[in-house]
Amino acid sequence: MITSYNFYFCYIEIHEDYVKAVMKEGITVSPEHNDVLLQIVEKHYKNIPFVYITHRINSYAVDPTIYLETAKISNMVGFAVVSEDPKQKIQIKLEKTFFNKEFKQFDTLELALKWKDDMIKKYRD
Incomplete structure (x- = not known):
């Protein structure tokens, strides 16, 4: 990990080729939160x-x-959601329709990280 941020709405870790975010309980992720992501990127x-x-x-x-x-x-090559929650999996299907890049759901962080490696390699090849 390179660094981390603890915002009122989430905790973000910055790694060499990925961002890992954990949103805080009870919030609604909105466009203003996206502005923070843009600054970090x-x-x-x-x-x-x-x-x-x-x-x-x-x-x-x-x-x-x-x-x-x-x-x-432009340089975000993929978006991964890690959740085993069946309700979240339904929500993720809806969210995916608004995103025109690679968007995948995984049950474990390890699987998401493997996919991340594949996506970065694919982008660089």
Whole structure:
């Protein structure tokens, strides 16, 4: 891990080629939160391909329209959601329709990280 941030709405870890976010209990992820992501990307990943991994261990809501802007981040090569919750899996299917890049759900962080490695390699090849 390179560094981390603890915001009022989430905890974010910055790694060499991925961001890992854990949203806080009870929030609704909205466009204002996306602005924070954009600042972090600009600071740590300028022109560097990366994958965003959200580890959904807490209960919270997502405004799926945020993905319309998130998908515009040119060097974000994939978006992974880690959750075993059946309700989350249904929600993720809806969220995916708003994102026009690779968007996958995984039951474990280890599987998401393997996919991240594949996505980064695919981007660089």
